[in-house]
């Protein structure tokens with residue numbers, strides 16, 4: 263009985279591997295489109311945001327194993343769609359302004375995604391680091407009259 267269950271679980275997991283979410287191959291990165299920010303801010307973006315918000319994802323092994331990969335890959339797909347730091351300069355001013363506001367807000371609330379942080383110790387940001395990202399984003403927001 264136990265053996266049969268194990269075989270079934272294993273079989274189903276194997277079948278699931280046939281279903282994968284495609285994320286586009288990393289596009290060629292145009293250095294002119296990459297966001298310009300002070301060095302220490304860039305360093306934090308690279309360690310804490312680039313996996314989902316750039317064209318260069320460091321895919322973990324479980325990013326290829328269904329069903330975990332569905333979650334991982336949909337985060338990457340969605341993340342890039344919302345904000346890709348490496349295609350930043352292709353955005354118009356309105357979109358940039360929205361994103362500066364989004365960064366200022368999400369950096370103290372929801373980004374990086376908590377589940378990601380559970381698996382990526384190196385991506386954790388201290389309160390002071392979050393504050394410096396927030397200040398940088400804030401300084402780029404133009405006052406609306």
Ligand code: HEC
Nearest residue numbers: 310311313314337340341344345364365368373374375378
């Ligand atoms: C594990 C993947 C992942 C990581 C890492 C990550 N994000 Fe995101 N991000 C997403 C996804 C997915 C979305 C799409 C919206 C959502 O699901 O909340 C998003 C949306 C956003 C948005 C747009 C939402 C809004 O309210 O404007 C901003 C801004 C953002 N992320 C900033 C960041 C910053 C800054 C970092 C690094 C400090 C970061 N993210 C790290 C996955 C990620």
